[in-house]
Amino acid sequence: MTVGELYRDALVHNEPSLLMFIDFLVREKRVLSMDDPAAKLDYYWQVRFVNKMNQYLREYEPKWKGEKTAI
Helix, strand or coil, X not given: CXXXXXXXXXXXXXXXXHHHXXXXXXXXXXXXXXXXXXXXXXXHHCHHHHHHHXXXXXXXXXXXXXXXXXX
16 A cells, blocks of 8 residues: 555545644655555654654644645
8 A cells, every 4th residue: 555545545535633743754754655665654653753753743634624625
């Protein structure tokens, strides 16, 4: 499964947290692409990154919500 396929599944199943997480890594940070294997997300889910990732996502959320309404 690719990151893009996981993103589409998250859309179908209404998983906004996962959508924002993927969008942040692909569009904002540009560390992944939608063609990458979904397993590459595991690196960013490590316990050692939880606090910092949560901070990044809280800061990114208003921008992400603004982009969603503009689409």
